[in-house]
Amino acid sequence: MxxxxxxxxxxxxxxxxxxxxxxxxxxxxxxxxxxxxxxxxxxxxxxxxxxxxxxxxxxxxxxxxIAPAAVFRASGHLNCFSDLAVVCSRCDSFFRVDDEIVAGGKCPECGGELAGAGEFNLMFQTRIGVPKGKEGANRGEGYLxxxxxxxxxxxxxxxxxxxxxxxxxxxxxxxxxxxxxxxxxxxxxxxxxxxxxxxxxxxxxxxxxxxxxxxxxxxxxxxxxxxxxxxxxxxxxxxxxxxxxxxxxxxxxxxxxxxxxxxxxxxxxxxxxxxxxxxxxxxxxxxxxxxxxxxxxxxxxxxxxxxxxxxxxxxxxxxxxxxxxxxxxxxxxxxxxxxxxxxxxxxxxxxxxxxxxxxSAFTEEQVGKETRKVLRLIPELAPVKAAVFPLLNREELKQKAKSVFQSLKQELVYVDYDDSGSIGRRYRRQDEIGTPYCVTIDYQTLEDDTVTIRDRDTMEQHRVRIDDLSAAILAGIRNLHV
RNA sequence: GCGGCAAUAGUCUAGUGGUAGGACACGGGCUUCCCAAGCCUGUAACCCGGGUUCAAAUCCCGGUUGCCGCACCA
The missing domain is CATH 3.30.930.10 (Bira Bifunctional Protein; Domain 2)
Known part of the structure; x- marks a missing residue:
């Protein structure tokens, strides 16, 4: 602690x-x-x-x-929410009025005299429409x-x-x-x-x-x-x-x-x-x-x-x-x-x-000399389902990565692309927001159209064909909510 | 609502009545075939209002927000 x-x-x-x-x-x-x-x-x-x-x-x-007052008059909320409050004139303590605590009575804290402090209303009041005429004051009374x-x-x-x-x-x-x-x-x-x-x-x-x-x-x-x-x-x-x-x-x-x-x-x-x-x-x-x-x-x-x-x-x-x-x-x-x-x-x-x-999801763990912050959200809730990276900042890898990103986005919608900084830094950025999978494009991808998928929790990687990529990621997500 | 403490870059912080410093993060560049590496470089802050003072981010007052305790949480 x-x-x-x-x-x-x-x-x-x-x-x-x-x-x-x-x-x-x-x-x-x-x-x-x-x-x-x-x-x-x-x-x-x-x-x-x-x-x-x-x-x-x-x-x-x-x-x-928003509902008219009648609803909360019936439900009991208007009474229970609109109690009068009193404040102690000596120690400034604040109480709700009930059978024992009334204005003019004694403060249960210090024995000082209690004074009325107005309404204590836990509901936000508003007015529905424009009140009309002299009797309009109470008309249109509404509450959030x-x-x-x-x-x-x-x-x-x-x-x-x-x-x-x-x-x-x-x-x-x-x-x-x-x-x-x-x-x-x-x-x-x-x-x-x-x-x-x-x-x-x-x-x-x-x-x-x-x-x-x-x-x-x-x-x-x-x-x-x-x-x-x-x-x-x-x-x-x-x-x-x-x-x-x-x-x-x-x-x-x-x-x-x-x-x-x-x-x-x-x-x-x-x-x-x-x-x-x-x-x-x-x-x-x-x-x-x-x-x-x-x-x-x-x-x-x-x-x-x-x-x-x-x-x-x-x-x-x-x-x-x-x-x-x-x-x-x-x-x-x-x-x-x-x-x-x-x-x-x-x-x-x-x-x-x-x-x-x-x-519950937030964890910090030692990886070598660094502390890795990971948000272990269940994949259904993760705000980003997968991130796509070129392993190196090279034009041919970036191009390929962007095309993988574009097609993966059609399936998963919430997908990130990142080519800034080292590969390790990019993995950590995604760990922190709970992204369950990171997809990396390397030189082997250019030869055989396979990529690596890296798992957030184990940091382990395996290689899949680009054609099987979205299915491999979706296999880890029970319900995809968009 | 009451009381105590606090408020400085995106984040975490140092600091003094007289030019506001760092770390991380972020942007640009170099490097690098896989886990916050390294090098160059850039952007970026004193919560708001009033007072005291030659001068206030610093002292005082009020407000706002946050934390802790009390009360409240139908």
Whole structure:
């Protein structure tokens, strides 16, 4: 731990993954730009995520990022976000108003008097359209969404009909969400504008205990940190049977979250699932497990939350909108009365996951007297799939290399060409941004149309025919996302 | 939000009330049949605003941003 743990962030800045936003005006806390390589990495991560849940048979929708106040009045966010705040007149400590802490009361820190400090609003407010007339002040009140989930809930009826009235079904949405955090910090860990990838699984509450695919995850090992009881490594099946995890649906989706995180390169020994205590649960949740990543720099941090939202949101929207959110259940002999489905919600913070991926992938190793920095991204996420070099800075090699580059680009799209500096320097440049393969053109190429492919992780090379080159590279990439 | 510390090229840094130095990176050239080699050469910086001073990147004040602690994270 004595060594600096911020080198991956330095690399991300220097090589065009991640920059502080609005830097020329001094920067604005809580906002980041993804540079050219970061944007590619993120887009490919999004594609992997879509693919993963599409294979579950879930549908993707895309809702607006701005919603009228009514949506958040129903969802409870307006109340929970617009609490009054107080500040201690003696020690300047800042608190949210609750049963014990009120203006005029005593500061729990120092006993000083608390004074009102106005609204403490975690949602960004805006105005939709132009307010009209004297009564227009409250008209058009809108908010930037603090989660994508509400877009799925308000469309529940449409989605149910789309699925021909049957439960269960899953809906996914990927997009920006906004929270006006009091103190954003720690690079991508706490942002004011961030990308969420959310899954809402609608299920009959009577069927939460029997997920049709549960057998496929039953034996998966998982590291659990429950709200009560000991931290343990166990199987998903045992955790559900013993009641540590409340039902099969929750267990299944916890297992799926783990599967996805491992697939994109987060090592399982740096992942655990921690259950929320009652007092830290969101207002809508009846149970919640966080997938936490062990960061070398920041310690355990939440990267995915898997909540059982019960019928909270659909019931609330039914009440406020007066629209029926109930579903008939059927058996062979009769139709039962209506019930409101429950929702199991895995909610991914993609920016935090980008951080977790980069920190996990970043390694420094001694090669002779030099330190080799390598970003061991899985090939699906690497912003550059292959780089093409002429071994020497000679016209005949450069020409050949450029023609190989042009044709490889047709297949892989994200391909680099580099003829500057020594061959070793060029390999290192690519290692640093995680390029899995480097292709080198030498004099033998001019004779027999073969090239060398050098592997990022082993630094080993083998020779292939140019005709077989793209196939050889694609063999190492499961899904090519462009 | 509060408190402490900090801010110098793309990156990491040295530095003094009076001309801002290095390393790496990057560009150009030479060399080199495979892992940041070597040689020549070039570009490039004192966070923003105000004050003190003959003179401020340096001292003072405010802001912004970053790090750490507290609080917050529905």
């Amino acid at each position: 004595a060594v600096r743990e911020d080198r991956v962030e330095e690399l991300a800045r220097r090589r065009g993954f991640l920059w502080q936003a609005y830097e020329i005006y001094g920067g604005t806390a809580g906002f980041y730009d993804y540079g050219p390589l970061g944007a590619r990495l993120k887009r490919q991560l999004e594609a992997e995520w879509r693919l993963f849940y599409s294979l579950e048979g879930f549908f993707e929708i895309e809702s607006p990022t 969404r603090p989660e994508t989930a509400q877009g799925m809930f308000v469309n529940f009826q449409r989605l149910l009909r789309f699925n021909r009235g049957k439960l269960p079904f899953g809906v996914i949405q990927l997009g920006k969400a906004y929270r006006n955090e009091i103190s954003p910090r720690q690079s991508l860990i706490r942002l004011r504008e961030f990308t969420m990838a959310e899954v809402e699984v609608f299920v009959d509450p009577d069927e939460k205990d029997s997920h049709p695919g549960f057998d496929t995850v039953r034996d998966r090992r998982i590291w659990l940190n429950p709200a009560e009881g000991e931290e343990c490594e166990t199987s998903v099946g045992d955790a559900v049977r013993s009641g540590i995890i409340a039902n099969e649906y929750l267990g299944y989706h916890i297992a799926k979250v783990k599967e996805f995180l491992e697939r994109i390169g987060i090592p399982s020994d740096r992942l655990r699932f921690r259950q929320h205590r009652k007092d830290e649960m969101a207002h809508y949740a009846r149970d919640c497990w966080d997938a936490e990543f062990m960061s070398r720099r920041y310690g355990w941090m939440e990267i995915v939350g898997i909540a059982d939202r019960g019928d909270y949101d659909l019931a609330a929207h039914a009440t406020y909108s007066k629209v029926d959110m109930g579903v008939h259940t059927h058996t062979q002999t009769q139709t039962h009365s209506k019930m409101i489905p429950h929702v199991i919600e895995p909610s991914y913070g993609l920016d935090r996951i980008i951080y977790a991926i980069m920190e």
